[in-house]
Amino acid sequence: MNGQNYNARRRSTFLAITKPAVLPAVGIILAGCGRAHSALSPVSPEAADIARIWWIFFVVCAAVYIVVALLVVGARWCRGNSNSTAGIPPPLKVEASQELRTERIVLWATVVTALILVSLLGADLWVQRGISPRNDDPLAIRLTGHQWWWSAEYQDPNPSRVFETANEIHIPAGRSIRLILESNDVIHSFWIPQIHGKKDLIPGHPAEISFRVDKPGKYDGFCAEFCGYQHAHMGLIVVAEEPAKFEQWAQAQRTEAPPSLTDSQKRGREIFEHASCSLCHTANGTMARSRVGPILTHVASRSMIGAGVLPNTRENLAAWLVDPQIAKPGAMMPPNELSKADLNALLDFMETLK
Amino acid sequence: MTTHENSAKARLVDAPTPEQREEHRKKLMRTWSRAPGLLGWLCTTNHKEIALRYIVTAFVFFLLAGILALLMRLQLSRPDLHVLGPDLYNQVFTTHGTAMMFLFAVPIMEGLALYFVPLMIGSRNVAFPRLNAAGYYIFLSGGLILFAGLILNVGPDAGWFAYPPLSGPEYGVGKRVDVWSQMITATEISALIASVEIVVTVFKQRAPGMSVDRIPIFVWSMLITAFMTIFAMPAVMLVTTMLALDRMPHVATHFFNPAEGGDVLLYQHLFWFFGHPEVYIIFIPGTGLISALLPAFCRRPVVGHTAVVLAQVATAFIGFGLWVHHMFATPIPELGRSFFTAASMIIAVPTGVQVFCWLATIWTGRPQWRPPLLFVMGFFIIFVLGGLTGVMLASVPIDLQVHDTFFVVAHFHYVLIGSAVFPLFGALHYWFPKWTGRLMNETIGRWTFWLFFIGFNLTFFPMHILGLEGMPRRVYTYAERTGWGSLNLVASLGALFMAAGALAFIYNVMRSRRCGEKAGDDPWFADTLEWWTSSPPAPYAFLYPPVVGSLSPLWTDQNSQPVVVGLDAKKREILTTTILEALPDHKHEMPSDSIWPLLLGLVVGGTMSSIIFHPLPFVIGVGLVLLVLFGWFWRGGEPQVLERRSPEIEAEAA
Amino acid sequence: MNQKALDVSALPESALDHRSTIWWGNTWLLVIETTMFALLVASYLYVRLNFPAWPPPLTTRSVPVANPVPLLTLPTIVLGVLIVSLIPAYIADRAALAMKERTVRLMFAVLVALGVLAAVLRFREFHSLQFSWNDNAYASICWTIVAMHLLHIIVATAENTAMLLWALTHSLDRKHARDVRVSAAYWYWVVGIWILLYLLIYLGPRFI
Ligand code: HEA
Numbered sequence A: 001m002n003g004q005n006y007n008a009r010r011r012s013t014f015l016a017i018t019k020p021a022v023l024p025a026v027g028i029i030l031a032g033c034g035r036a037h038s039a040l041s042p043v044s045p046e047a048a049d050i051a052r053i054w055w056i057f058f059v060v061c062a063a064v065y066i067v068v069a070l071l072v073v074g075a076r077w078c079r080g081n082s083n084s085t086a087g088i089p090p091p092l093k094v095e096a097s098q099e100l101r102t103e104r105i106v107l108w109a110t111v112v113t114a115l116i117l118v119s120l121l122g123a124d125l126w127v128q129r130g131i132s133p134r135n136d137d138p139l140a141i142r143l144t145g146h147q148w149w150w151s152a153e154y155q156d157p158n159p160s161r162v163f164e165t166a167n168e169i170h171i172p173a174g175r176s177i178r179l180i181l182e183s184n185d186v187i188h189s190f191w192i193p194q195i196h197g198k199k200d201l202i203p204g205h206p207a208e209i210s211f212r213v214d215k216p217g218k219y220d221g222f223c224a225e226f227c228g229y230q231h232a233h234m235g236l237i238v239v240a241e242e243p244a245k246f247e248q249w250a251q252a253q254r255t256e257a258p259p260s261l262t263d264s265q266k267r268g269r270e271i272f273e274h275a276s277c278s279l280c281h282t283a284n285g286t287m288a289r290s291r292v293g294p295i296l297t298h299v300a301s302r303s304m305i306g307a308g309v310l311p312n313t314r315e316n317l318a319a320w321l322v323d324p325q326i327a328k329p330g331a332m333m334p335p336n337e338l339s340k341a342d343l344n345a346l347l348d349f350m351e352t353l354k
Numbered sequence B: 001m002t003t004h005e006n007s008a009k010a011r012l013v014d015a016p017t018p019e020q021r022e023e024h025r026k027k028l029m030r031t032w033s034r035a036p037g038l039l040g041w042l043c044t045t046n047h048k049e050i051a052l053r054y055i056v057t058a059f060v061f062f063l064l065a066g067i068l069a070l071l072m073r074l075q076l077s078r079p080d081l082h083v084l085g086p087d088l089y090n091q092v093f094t095t096h097g098t099a100m101m102f103l104f105a106v107p108i109m110e111g112l113a114l115y116f117v118p119l120m121i122g123s124r125n126v127a128f129p130r131l132n133a134a135g136y137y138i139f140l141s142g143g144l145i146l147f148a149g150l151i152l153n154v155g156p157d158a159g160w161f162a163y164p165p166l167s168g169p170e171y172g173v174g175k176r177v178d179v180w181s182q183m184i185t186a187t188e189i190s191a192l193i194a195s196v197e198i199v200v201t202v203f204k205q206r207a208p209g210m211s212v213d214r215i216p217i218f219v220w221s222m223l224i225t226a227f228m229t230i231f232a233m234p235a236v237m238l239v240t241t242m243l244a245l246d247r248m249p250h251v252a253t254h255f256f257n258p259a260e261g262g263d264v265l266l267y268q269h270l271f272w273f274f275g276h277p278e279v280y281i282i283f284i285p286g287t288g289l290i291s292a293l294l295p296a297f298c299r300r301p302v303v304g305h306t307a308v309v310l311a312q313v314a315t316a317f318i319g320f321g322l323w324v325h326h327m328f329a330t331p332i333p334e335l336g337r338s339f340f341t342a343a344s345m346i347i348a349v350p351t352g353v354q355v356f357c358w359l360a361t362i363w364t365g366r367p368q369w370r371p372p373l374l375f376v377m378g379f380f381i382i383f384v385l386g387g388l389t390g391v392m393l394a395s396v397p398i399d400l401q402v403h404d405t406f407f408v409v410a411h412f413h414y415v416l417i418g419s420a421v422f423p424l425f426g427a428l429h430y431w432f433p434k435w436t437g438r439l440m441n442e443t444i445g446r447w448t449f450w451l452f453f454i455g456f457n458l459t460f461f462p463m464h465i466l467g468l469e470g471m472p473r474r475v476y477t478y479a480e481r482t483g484w485g486s487l488n489l490v491a492s493l494g495a496l497f498m499a500a501g502a503l504a505f506i507y508n509v510m511r512s513r514r515c516g517e518k519a520g521d522d523p524w525f526a527d528t529l530e531w532w533t534s535s536p537p538a539p540y541a542f543l544y545p546p547v548v549g550s551l552s553p554l555w556t557d558q559n560s561q562p563v564v565v566g567l568d569a570k571k572r573e574i575l576t577t578t579i580l581e582a583l584p585d586h587k588h589e590m591p592s593d594s595i596w597p598l599l600l601g602l603v604v605g606g607t608m609s610s611i612i613f614h615p616l617p618f619v620i621g622v623g624l625v626l627l628v629l630f631g632w633f634w635r636g637g638e639p640q641v642l643e644r645r646s647p648e649i650e651a652e653a654a
Numbered sequence C: 001m002n003q004k005a006l007d008v009s010a011l012p013e014s015a016l017d018h019r020s021t022i023w024w025g026n027t028w029l030l031v032i033e034t035t036m037f038a039l040l041v042a043s044y045l046y047v048r049l050n051f052p053a054w055p056p057p058l059t060t061r062s063v064p065v066a067n068p069v070p071l072l073t074l075p076t077i078v079l080g081v082l083i084v085s086l087i088p089a090y091i092a093d094r095a096a097l098a099m100k101e102r103t104v105r106l107m108f109a110v111l112v113a114l115g116v117l118a119a120v121l122r123f124r125e126f127h128s129l130q131f132s133w134n135d136n137a138y139a140s141i142c143w144t145i146v147a148m149h150l151l152h153i154i155v156a157t158a159e160n161t162a163m164l165l166w167a168l169t170h171s172l173d174r175k176h177a178r179d180v181r182v183s184a185a186y187w188y189w190v191v192g193i194w195i196l197l198y199l200l201i202y203l204g205p206r207f208i
């Protein structure tokens, strides 16, 4: 993702002036920015506001740091230095008047510190006020955390239009989104750095977060609260797309799995329904109706398998089905003993789940 | 019978003659030294021996936890590595964090306090010597529980704050979290014991004349830390007990079970009500060390003595009002969050005051660039950066982005290592001659500093960027496509530099102990009373306890001050003084060496480790503890050998 | 060379009150314990927020109880026993100050007896909570507070027993007179904190 700051209009004049000045100093930081998961490459007004307050804090703190660091390093050359390992001089006689003057400097530095902090606090509250929940007809999605994957249920006043998916959510660009966050087991945390800060999914404490993504694209997210063995592999992908394209996708997700046409697909469906798979998974249009694992009705339309561990290719899917514990040790899906032919049939069937 | 009447009973007499002094010394030696042999070693109540054990033990835990850090850095050095699997990685980072906080940073500062507070205030022991010894054994048992757990593959794996439900009965299966909670209880008991020791010692045992305005800053910092411990530690003991009760098979309470009205956020509130003060419990002793080193190496008292002390007090107070800044991402009311943001920023003011006072001390002093001062300078460069990232974290929006990422990991290593480890290394170089009578090698000392300093920044600076780049903490690996590989590699290489620094330090200690340059009693011509004792100090510390006339007693001609005579050298008698003015109040006999602290440690340690498996040992444990305390109180059953002394001492005294 | 010396040999060898180190040690111990109970009370109030009704309906009985407030009779008796026990504690305290050996012995015997009585009754008192500790979070927090305090009664009574045994077998010296006073102070705290906790546990559910 090309992450140079989203939406230049939103940037305050303050930053427009200061940022070029600090660019060299922070080149190292910027060098790393621009990937699909940098908090400093915002694609939503929310993340842009946060990036803005970040830069204000960064500039002020960097300035304070430089002053202190100069005072520390400069002490090497202040009067009365001695580098000898030999004798240690007797203690200095401290003069009261000189001491008073020193203390006055300390006092002033303290006053300046307090002023800086009050201004930072003000700036913080000011920007924070701008980040308020969205009420403009948001699209509501119920996002539930599981060890170690996500399920998402798209809300709709019309129950027949409600649908569910997992690990990869598509959203219409330009429209407000409201996520209703819940956890099915332990605490997880929702975080898409380019879109918004974190919100914890805490059992017994339903929470919400809302945002709007203006720029179509694919954004990586992570579970940010330690949740056990595979906390490292609990990714969430957000795909923002043009509203029309989104509608198309949503419509496709509402459909059932297509009928199996070839023999191999039919055999695959049989395995899927009668082997262990249906004990845990749902695929609408098949007999599999269990809620333990992610919904698979349209698993072939997702770009990754296992909440971000493997790209969704035939080889990877085969590897995953045979033993998920290799790519994701500890995942709540057991290995499956499948003959080569059965595996092929199962894969053929799963590839129809577009 | 008021105090002032008591102090009037003390009168000035002529100083003892050299013959009297020698006579006195022999008697004191007989009275205050301990029996030779293993039993004597185990039963000693000499605060100096016990404090050194704290320091050495805690340092060993630092090395062990450091080795775990190296393992983590190895695992994270490249994407998709499988050196440690997720199971082991989780145990390793949890044990690393837990050990560094509870077995290294806090206890090593306690050790320094227990060693130097009595010496700096001119007393011969801490207020409750036997309790002090018991505290050490309980601490040790906590540490052993943790590392035994790790070795037996039941090392805790839910993070150093072990949030339920992950750590609860349903998801935290096995005994791992129980190991964690028992280890916490043990180390907190010992921390509370040490705190009560320090508070009472400072209140009642200061040398005559050491009124409140003459207490060294180091002693203040340890006193303030002790107060914070007293009010903060009960929270963590309570919350780990509740967690243990929730988890216990036959108990199964519901404190943190949402299905039965329990609340996992209650856990977070209670934990951080302790957890935030905890970080200042580590930081404030660090400021005490800085304030002890600066006068010696800048050849002048710290600028703004009162301001520094008041700033420490303010930090302690405000420190209890910040805990929610660890919970900004949880669903809590907006207004509440703003309050904690404001409080978190305000705390930068007292810290700033201290930093400015110290800088002014250096600029108006005559800095001697010996290794201890180098470590102080390292403190400034590192700690201030960490403090400033702390100010950034205090902003709710910024925190929501970088919370639980490597940015936070960078923040807390900067503040923790900046304010605890660097001052600590400086202090170890500074006080080494006090313990051994020999100086540490300066060249190796400089190498230690530079390796550690450069290694530190290489390790932890890149983590800021990683965090902003989206790398969450506590991940055992990451994918190639994230692009986090190169910065992680830099961090891992930096950790090797730190390890080299640690090795240089260990080598220096080993070498200098035996063949370091002889130091004499006061090699730095420093200002505080610990340098008035011999190096290493005799068991009785002061031949005649001092009378104090100023803030820097050794610089204002302590030798013209009177000394205290009239304490019975045939028993372990000390002088207690009044709280504010330190007027002589009464004499007080200290207990002799004793077997009971060791037994108490064994009973408590045994109970703690068996509760992991079943609630029943608790009942038995309470019974045994009461029995031991009965023996303790009765002062019976002490082994006869504790009365014995080494032949030379016996011969001299006869 | 030191010019002068401050001779403290004429100072008293112990103090019976707040000037002694042990008094301060005990006081800070009590501060720690008080903090712990304060946090338990805070937890109680926090858990309260999760329940629409406090206490929650009792459904484990054959006939469910809608508002099962804790029963008052036995808890109030225990409270009475504890409050009465302040009298011997106080008399022993004053007697120790005056070095009256016989009074100390007598009063500590009474104190121990009352402590044992309170502890024994306390085991029955749990039934007054109506719930079992593992019914719900309300029950867990109430049980923990009551049990934690029971632990203090037991430990303090054990301490008082040790004092009593000592007093019966030795003549009272100043050091042990001081210990008697410290034990009494500990007992005041055990009773005092219970008055507050009693109000919270037993009367609280009737009002909050
Ligand atoms: C020694 C330990 C120590 C110290 C001293 C501090 C000091 C501070 N800390 Fe830190 N902190 C930790 C240890 C410490 N911290 C740990 C261990 C964690 C993580 C726990 C975990 O999750 O595992 C943590 C986490 C943490 C968080 C939560 C992050 C998160 O999880 O999302 C926050 C948020 O506000 C925070 C803030 C602060 C602030 C404002 C200070 C302030 O006290 C800093 C004040 C100091 C200065 C500002 C520098 C000196 C001042 C000047 C030179 C004056 C001029 C300054 C200005 C004008 C600004 N800390």
Ligand code: HEA
Pocket: B062, B063, B064, B065, B066, B067, B069, B070, B072, B073, B093, B094, B096, B097, B098, B100, B101, B104, B105, B159, B160, B161, B409, B413, B416, B417, B420, B421, B459, B473, B474, B475, B476, B495, B498, B499, B500, B502, B503, B506
């Ligand atoms: C005072 C506290 C302290 C200290 C000093 C350190 C020191 C170090 N820490 Fe630690 N750290 C924490 C407190 C501390 N840490 C805490 C609280 C956590 C959070 C845990 C959690 O999330 O629950 C954490 C987490 C943490 C993480 C994040 C893990 C994760 O989230 O996935 C990392 C990763 O790099 C790390 C690295 C290091 C390193 C490289 C050091 C280095 O500085 C270590 C340097 C020391 C050595 C290198 C030792 C050298 C030893 C030898 C050379 C052996 C000699 C042997 C013999 C003589 C027998 N630490």
Ligand code: CUA
Pocket: A145, A146, A148, A187, A188, A189, A223, A224, A225, A226, A227, A228, A230, A231, A232, A234
């Ligand atoms: Cu889910 Cu981390």
Ligand SMILES: [Cu+2]
Pocket: B275, B276, B279, B322, B323, B325, B326
């Ligand atoms: Cu904090």
